[in-house]
Amino acid sequence: xxxxxxxxxxxxxxxxxxxxxxxxxxxxxxxxxxxxxxxxxxxxxxxxxxxxxxxxxxxxxxxxxxxxxxxxxxxxxxxxxxxxxxxxxxxxxxxxxxxxxxxxxxxxxxxxxxxxxxxxxxxxxxxxxxxxxxxxxxxxxxxxxxxxxxxxxxxxxxxxxxxxxxxxxxxxxxxxxxxxxxxxxxxxxxxxxxxxxxxxxxxxxxxxxxxxxxxxxxxxxxxxxxxxxxxxxxxxxxxxxxxxxxxxxxxxxxxxxxxxxxxxxxxxxxxxxxxxxxxxxxxxxxxxxxxxxxxxxxxxxxxxxxxxxxxxxxxxxxxxxxxxxxxxxxxxxxxxxxxxxxxxxxxxxxxxxxxxxxxxxxxxxxxxxxxxxxxxxxxxxxxxxxxxxxxxxxxxxxxxxxxxxxxxxxx
Amino acid sequence: xxxxxxxxxxxxxxxxxxxxxxxxxxxxxxxxxxxxxxxxxxxxxxxxxxxxxxxxxxxxxxxxxxxxxxxxxxxxxxxxxxxxxxxxxxxxxxxxxxxxxxxxxxxxxxxxxxxxxxxxxxxxxxxxxxxxxxxxxxxxxxxxxxxxxxxxxxxxxxxxxxxxxxxxxxxxxxxxxxxxxxxxxxxxxxxxxxxxxxxxxxxxxxxxxxxxxxxxxxxxxxxxxxxxxxxxxxxxxxxxxxxxxxxxxxxxxxxxxxxxxxxxxxxxxxxxxxxxxxxxxxxxxxxxxxxxxxxxxxxxxxxxxxxxxxxxxxxxxxxxxxxxxxxxxxxxxxxxxxxxxxxxxxxxxxxxxxxxxxxxxxxxxxxxxxxxxxxxxxxxxxxxxxxxxxxxxxxxxxxxxxxxxxxxxxxxxxxxxxxxxxxx
Numbered sequence: 055x056x057x058x059x060x061x062x063x064x065x066x067x068x069x070x071x072x073x074x075x076x077x078x079x080x081x082x083x084x085x086x087x088x089x090x091x092x093x094x095x096x097x098x099x100x101x102x103x104x105x106x107x108x109x110x111x112x113x114x115x116x117x118x119x120x121x122x123x124x125x126x127x128x129x130x131x132x133x134x135x136x137x138x139x140x141x142x143x144x145x146x147x148x149x150x151x152x153x154x155x156x157x158x159x160x161x162x163x164x165x166x167x168x169x170x171x172x173x174x175x176x177x178x179x180x181x182x183x184x185x186x187x188x189x190x191x192x193x194x195x196x197x198x199x200x201x202x203x204x205x206x207x208x209x210x211x212x213x214x215x216x217x218x219x220x221x222x223x224x225x226x227x228x229x230x231x232x233x234x235x236x237x238x239x240x241x242x243x244x245x246x247x248x249x250x251x252x253x254x255x256x257x258x259x260x261x262x263x264x265x266x267x268x269x270x271x272x273x274x275x276x277x278x279x280x281x282x283x284x285x286x287x288x289x290x291x292x293x294x295x296x297x298x299x300x301x302x303x304x305x306x307x308x309x310x311x312x313x314x315x316x317x318x319x320x321x322x323x324x325x326x327x328x329x330x331x332x333x334x335x336x337x338x339x340x341x342x343x344x345x346x347x348x349x350x351x352x353x354x355x356x357x358x359x360x361x362x363x364x365x366x367x368x369x370x371x372x373x374x375x376x377x378x379x380x381x382x383x384x385x386x387x388x389x390x391x392x393x394x395x396x397x398x399x400x401x402x403x404x405x406x407x408x409x410x411x412x413x414x415x416x417x418x419x420x421x422x423x424x425x426x427x428x429x430x431x432x433x434x435x436x437x438x439x440x441x442x443x444x445x446x447x448x449x450x451x452x453x454x455x456x457x458x459x460x461x462x463x464x465x
Numbered sequence: 466x467x468x469x470x471x472x473x474x475x476x477x478x479x480x481x482x483x484x485x486x487x488x489x490x491x492x493x494x495x496x497x498x499x500x501x502x503x504x505x506x507x508x509x510x511x512x513x514x515x516x517x518x519x520x521x522x523x524x525x526x527x528x529x530x531x532x533x534x535x536x537x538x539x540x541x542x543x544x545x546x547x548x549x550x551x552x553x554x555x556x557x558x559x560x561x562x563x564x565x566x567x568x569x570x571x572x573x574x575x576x577x578x579x580x581x582x583x584x585x586x587x588x589x590x591x592x593x594x595x596x597x598x599x600x601x602x603x604x605x606x607x608x609x610x611x612x613x614x615x616x617x618x619x620x621x622x623x624x625x626x627x628x629x630x631x632x633x634x635x636x637x638x639x640x641x642x643x644x645x646x647x648x649x650x651x652x653x654x655x656x657x658x659x660x661x662x663x664x665x666x667x668x669x670x671x672x673x674x675x676x677x678x679x680x681x682x683x684x685x686x687x688x689x690x691x692x693x694x695x696x697x698x699x700x701x702x703x704x705x706x707x708x709x710x711x712x713x714x715x716x717x718x719x720x721x722x723x724x725x726x727x728x729x730x731x732x733x734x735x736x737x738x739x740x741x742x743x744x745x746x747x748x749x750x751x752x753x754x755x756x757x758x759x760x761x762x763x764x765x766x767x768x769x770x771x772x773x774x775x776x777x778x779x780x781x782x783x784x785x786x787x788x789x790x791x792x793x794x795x796x797x798x799x800x801x802x803x804x805x806x807x808x809x810x811x812x813x814x815x816x817x818x819x820x821x822x823x824x825x826x827x828x829x830x831x832x833x834x835x836x837x838x839x840x841x842x843x844x845x846x847x848x849x850x851x852x853x854x855x856x857x858x859x860x861x862x863x864x865x866x867x868x869x870x871x872x873x874x875x876x877x878x879x880x881x882x883x884x885x886x887x888x889x
Contacts, residue, residue, distance in 0.1 A: 155833040158850060159554065159822045164829065186615055188591045189826035196797025197833050209796065213628075214587050214594055215612035220631035224614070227624035386587075386594050386610050390602050414554045416825065420595040423550040424602055 073097050073105040077112035079296060082288075088281070088304045095284035096333060098291060102143045102170055106291045107178040110136050116239060118181040118206075120290075121167065121191050122328040123353050123384055125183045125210060126371050129229060131294065132252040133240035138179070139290025139354055142166040145332045145444050155197060156190075161414040162443035163329035164190045171202040181206040181239050183232065187328065187384035188417055206235045214386045216376055225372035233368075250363035253371065257360040259294050262301040264356065267348070269305075271402060274320065274345035275313040280337045286352045287330075316343070319462045322404040323349035324395070324425065327382045329412035331441045338448055339408070343459040348402035350382055383417035391421055392428030399434060406462055409438040435462055478710040482689050485706065486532070487574065489696060493522060494575035502581040502644070505600065508766050510588025510613045510788035512636065514660055514699045514775070518653040519640045521582065525696055526596075529577055530561035534740035534854045536573055543855055557823040557854025559596045566603065580606055582643065584636075588613035589794030590826045609639055613788045617796045621789045629785035650780070656699040657777040657784075664769045666707020667694045671770045673714050674758040674811050678728035680717040683811075684757035685747045686724065688738060695766040729754030730875060733807045735761045735834065736819035737827055741856035749865055750817075753872040757817075759807040761800070764792040771803070793826045801834055805842050815845040815875060817868075822852045845878070847871040 075081055075098075085091045098105055107117045117136040120127060127137035143149075143166030152168040170176050182205060184195035195209040211228055213221040233244045263286060270282050285304070289297045323339070327350040339346055358378040364370045381387050381394040399407065407429060411418040422438060429436050437458040439451055493503075504521040506513065513523055533539040534557075543557060545564030570577040583606060585597035594610065601608040611632055614625040637648045670690065674683040681687065690710060693703035717723060732750070734757045739746050750757070767773065768790045776783040788794075795803070808816060816838050820828040831848060838846040849867060852858035 153832075155836065156830060157820050157828050157832050160825060160829055186591070189589075189824075190829045192591075192615060193797060193825070193829040196800075197830050199798070200837065201833065209615060209617055211614045213612050215610045215632060217610075218612070218628075218632050218635055220628045220635075221612075224624060224628035227628075228614075383595075384591075387598055391598060392602060416555060416592055417595055419552050419555055420559070420592070420599065424599060426550055 072103055073101045075105050075109040077109050079106060079109055079292065082292065082296060082300060088307055091288075091300060091304065092281050092284050095288045099141075099284065099287055099333065100144060100146060102147045102166075103175045104138065104178055104291070107136065107138055110293070111178045116180040117178060118183060118236075118239070119176065119179045120354075121182070121184045121187075121194070122163075123185070123187050123382070124212065124357055124375065125185055125354070126229060126232075126375070127294075127354065128252040128256045128371060129232065129249060129368070130183075130236060131256070132245065132249040133236045133242050135181070135236065135240055136293060137290075139287075139352070140167060140182075141287070141290075141330050142443055143170050143175075144330075145334075145446065147443070149444075155201065156194075159414060160190055161329050161412050163412065164194050166443055168194060168197065168201065171198060176202060176205075179205055181208070181235065183208045183210055185210040185212050187212070188415075191328075206239050208232050208235055212385075213376060216386065216388060221376045222369060222373045225375060226366075226369045229368050229372060246363075246367050249367040249371070253361050253363045253367055255294055255298070259289065259298050259301075260355060260358075261360065262298060262305060263289065265305055266301065266308075267356065269308060271347045273309075273313050274318075274347055275315045276311045277308050279340045279346040279349075280333065281308075283336050283349075283351055284333075286355055289355050290352065317463060318343045318345045319459050320345050320347045320403060320405045321408045322347065322399055322402045322406075323351070323408050323410050324398075325383070325409050325411035325415070325418040325422065326350055327353055327384065327418070329415060329443065331410060331412075332443065332445055335410075335441055335445065335448060335451065338452060338455065339410075342452060342455040343463070344408065344455070346408075347404055348398065353380065353382060383415075383421045391424035392431075395425040395428050396432060396434075399429075405435070406458070407434065407436040408458075409436060411438070411440055413440050413442045478706075478713045479686075479689060481706060481709055482692060485697070485702065486692055490572075490575035493524065493578055503578045504582040504584055505580040505597075506584045507586050507588075507590070507593050507597075508695050509590055509593070509791035509793060510586040510611070511695070511766070512584055512586060512611065512633070512784065512788070514653060514656045514780075514784065515633070515636065515640070516582075516584065517699045518649060518656050519644050519646055522578075523696070524577060524580065526562040526577075527558050528692070528696060529565070529572065530558040530854055531740050532574060533561055533565065533572060534856075535743050537741060537856070538573060539741060539854050540856055542568070555823075556592050556596075557821075557852055559592060559599075561854055562596070563599060563603075566600070580604055582606060583608040584611060585609065586611045586613060586788060588788050588791045589615070590824075592824075592826070607639075607643055609636055611636060611788070613791075613794060615796065616789055616794050616799060619799065621786055625789060626782065626785050629788060630781050633781045633784060653780050654777045657775045657780055659701055659704050660699045660775045661777065662704035663694055663698055663707055664767075664774045666704065666711055668770045668774075669711050670707060670714060671759070671763070673711075673718075676718065677731070677812060678723045678725070679731065679756050679758045680714050680723055682724040682747075682756055684734040684738070684760035684762065685743070685750070687760060687763040691763050691766065694769075698766075723756075725751060725754050725756040727754050728756050730815060730872065731756060731758045731811065731813045733757065733759045733761075733804060733811065733813045733816045734819065735804055735816060736831065737762055737821050737824055737853040738819065739821070739851045739859050740853050742851070742859040742861065745859075745861055746819075746864070749868045753868070755872065758811040758813055761792055761804065761807075766791070768792055768795075768803075797830050797834070801837055804834070804838070805844070808838075808842070808844050813844075815847065815871075817871075818846065818848045820848065820850045822850070822858050823854055845871070845875055 542564035546560035
């Protein structure tokens with residue numbers, strides 16, 4: 055289908071800002087300081103037309119968009135392709151057509167991702183991967199080939215039975231299916247040595263992200279949540295090599311920052327593993343007196359520790375996914391939800407839990423009930439806020455958060 | 466526009482089905498609890514035959530939930546779940562069940578026993594995993610997650626089958642350990658033979674919708690007749706039941722007793738019914754002389770009508786194929802083609818899509834299906850929304866208005882085509 059469908063006339067119209075970057079993305083390398091990078095990151099994140107991907111395409115580079123929460127991005131990278139984390143359209147994108155295709159009662163990220171496709175803002179991409187993290191992401195993949203003809207799309211079935219001996223061979227076979235499409239897209243054959251090299255690069259990248267997360271946990275006053283968030287968000291939008299350079303440059307600077315601790319509540323943020331809150335809401339969390347010492351944002355950068363490629367890097371990559379000790383809403387829990395949340399509170403040394411869930415995100419919403427029971431039993435305070443991508447008024451959230459923080463600080 | 470018709474054609478088989486349901490719940494609720502241990506299972510991709518071969522009673526909380534909704538008792542359960550913290554956007558089946566469990570499991574059709582075993586067949590619905598995790602935490606009983614790959618190709622791929630068969634072998638070992646019983650392969654073969662007999666009867670019933678006029682109602686009536694194929698599959702009772710049903714369908718054809726005496730519109734229905742307003746919704750169709758000749762929802766337990774039947778000679782392999790083949794485990798391109806095939810094979814005039822708030826698996830993308838049917842297949846298609854469980858989301862006046870407008874336009878189209886001397 056090359057012609058627009060009657061129901062969804064495609065348009066390039068958008069009210070969102072459009073940022074132009076150099077093809078070698080020198081704006082990031084040449085940034086004077088961390089503040090300049092964070093400012094640039096905000097502009098990139100707020101531009102739904104993927105400026106870093108458009109810049110990458112200027113020299114003929116191809117990109118593959120990865121819907122949250124997990125895709126083996128090392129594998130995409132090993133074909134010389136740019137793996138990019140998709141996070142919806144953000145607060146500036148108006149939904150005009152996607153509602154009609156998807157239906158009501160669905161999360162913002164599914165609608166805005168489809169809206170981006172229908173308004174040709176995903177044109178810089180040559181492929182898409184949708185992992186089966188929920189029924190909506192799975193169904194979305196089924197609509198893409200019809201509504202955005204041309205790019206390769208792939209629905210990745212990530213196993214949910216982590217006790218079977220067949221999980222790793224199955225996931226390896228799933229990755230082979232993806233490999234066939236990546237070969238077609240890149241014009242290169244699968245090369246285990248190239249994958250091993252990409253895995254080593256990603257190992258280093260995850261290690262740096264882990265340092266950033268550890269800094270936030272141990273010295274939360276040294277790096278604000280919005281800085282940490284935007285730095286991590288860039289990791290899914292820039293070539294990993296460049297992002298690694300930025301982390302190498304700025305992590306020591308952050309560690310050297312003088313800590314000016316404030317009277318704040320250490321909170322664990324739970325529930326934002328897929329659709330992202332607006333930047334204003336992320337900012338608000340610490341403005342009202344929280345230190346977000348751990349969170350579920352951008353799990354792709356922390357899914358597992360270092361992976362030894364071994365003789366069969368593809369199988370090693372699959373085993374790393376299956377054996378990762380991740381416990382979030384879109385992965386069957388290896389223990390119980392109650393045990394899992396209490397352990398995470400302990401590790402983060404958190405005083406409270408802030409549930410920050412996207413409207414209509416059923417996996418997150420169902421976990422909240424089980425988590426709350428466990429927290430109630432241990433008298434650990436919590437607050438639940440829901441958000442949508444196009445939220446603009448935060449007065450109620452601010453009031454709830456302030457009351458929550460005060461109730462902990464003054465008790 | 467003709468007036469509502471009395472569903473006279475629902476005679477012996479419907480009575481028998483009602484007795485069967487009542488007996489099933491009576492057995493579960495018998496004094497001192499059921500005679501056998503209880504496994505909770507989900508409809509899509511279920512492992513009924515294996516669990517039955519190990520002597521378990523099977524409870525399907527989805528079916529309990531729809532029974533609650535159709536008897537207008539789902540709302541208190543839902544409200545209870547909401548008071549536990551399950552929000553408005555959580556699936557109504559989940560809320561009905563978790564609310565019902567919290568209140569002790571009493572229903573107008575009997576007490577639902579607690580589980581001794583939880584089998585989560587992750588086949589086409591991610592909420593299954595979340596629901597069964599909640600039950601596992603509540604009851605502390607063993608949970609087996611049976612992971613079924615999503616179908617992206619017409620035929621199951623070898624690696625998918627290998628993955629599923631390995632899990633089935635592990636499930637059997639798990640049941641041997643849990644029950645202390647040895648696996649009886651001959652018993653499984655016997656149970657599967659009964660399943661196959663029931664499936665053959667069920668398919669014959671469904672295919673009779675190709676007759677014109679249709680002797681069956683392939684959505685509203687078939688929903689009643691799904692009970693044996695999903696809940697009692699593997700028993701002689703289920704297999705025998707479809708013989709009764711098909712004898713009755715033959716008799717309807719002989720006597721000219723059809724679900725809609727003056728069949729005006731033959732429709733394919735996609736989506737889950739609004740159980741709390743089942744009769745009202747059915748009447749909206751009957752008022753217009755519309756009969757569903759094929760539907761997707763009765764295939765949630767398996768696409769038997771597309772060629773798959775359990776094979777006792779290949780027990781685990783055929784159970785694996787069955788689990789992969791659940792309707793909502795099919796990708797959108799496969800679902801779309803299936804619906805278009807139904808329109809053609811059953812000579813349908815239109816498609817009615819009923820989207821529900823609760824079920825993203827079924828519903829997300831149905832708007833695009835409507836667009837595809839209209840613009841690429843030329844099939845008049847109506848899209849409606851409510852819920853399958855929560856009566857607060859069924860707006861009868863709005864739905865009736867939309868249906869009236871749709872069938873009026875079909876009527877007009879037929880009149881116009883007829884005046885022009887062409888087939889509508």
